Amino acid sequence: MSSKDTRLPHEKGFHISWDQIHRDSRALAWRLDGKGPDDGAWRAIVAITRGGMAPAMIVARELDVRTVDTISVKSYHSGGGAADQRREAEVLKSPDADLMGDGTGVLIIDDLVDSGKTLELVRELYPNAHLATVYAKPQGEPQVDTFITGVSQDTWIFFPWDMALQYVEPYRGKD
Ligand SMILES: O=P(O)(O)OC[C@H]1O[C@H](OP(=O)(O)OP(=O)(O)O)[C@H](O)[C@@H]1O
Ligand code: HPA
Ligand SMILES: [Mg+2]
Incomplete structure (x- = not known):
């Protein structure tokens, strides 16, 4: 049996609530505040759809x-x-191409970086943009300029927009 199979149900994923993504996105904003190239200001924010839209809005x-x-x-x-x-x-x-230029002064935001492929492509297109994510896995970390929380590569992050509240069995079932 692999160690993956011996993990308890609640250990297989990192479940993020709306409250948590709000707090972590605000922490990202706090870290990026005043770090733009022009008097610290950012010219524009670009969300990588779809997962980047909620953090980008915050x-x-x-x-x-x-x-x-x-x-x-x-x-x-x-x-x-x-x-x-x-x-x-x-x-x-x-x-918008006129807005973007080479990306200078633009903050590009995604919910997470995993393999880094998405951000690699974005960086090729806009080499001077600042790439930021709320969560980062080790393989993708070199692609991101700023992130808030590191998560191990074998963890799947579950976002609140992909989940619903439902009943779960206790760890010690009836039989
Ligand atoms: O670092 P990578 O391995 O490229 O993975 C990270 C990307 O994967 C997910 O998006 P996905 O493409 O699943 O689309 P979605 O945001 O529309 O759900 C996530 O929101 C990131 O954008
Ligand atoms: O851990 C993840 N969670 C949700 N979407 C993803 N896309 C790549 N990795 C992940
Ligand atoms: Mg995405």
Whole structure:
């Protein structure tokens, strides 16, 4: 039996509540406040859809940034068999080109970085933008300029928009 199978149900994932993502996104805003290139201000915020939209909205509110755009990135597995599967990413919708330039003064926000493929592509497109996530796994950390909480690579992060409250059995069941 692998160690994965011996973990208790509540240890298989990192479950984030709305309250937690709000607090962590505000912590991200606090860390980024005054760090823009022009008098500390950020020119615009770009959310990486869809997961980056909630944190980006919270950061935009805290930092009083009114110019908000989106970039839509789809990441997927490519290759043949399981052994040579690689992670790829493609842009489905770009933000306004005049707004973006090379990314200087623009804060690009996502909920998390995992393999780093999504941010790698975004950085190629906007090398001078500041890339920020709320959560980061070790493999993706080199791709992100600022993040709040590190999470181990084998942990799956569950976000509140993907969950619903439901009954769970006690750890010690009836039989
Ligand atoms: O570092 P990576 O391995 O590229 O993974 C991180 C990305 O994966 C998830 O988005 P996903 O593509 O699942 O789409 P969604 O935000 O629309 O749910 C997450 O929101 C990040 O954007
Ligand atoms: O841990 C994760 N949680 C949710 N979405 C993700 N996309 C890549 N990794 C994750
Ligand atoms: Mg995403």
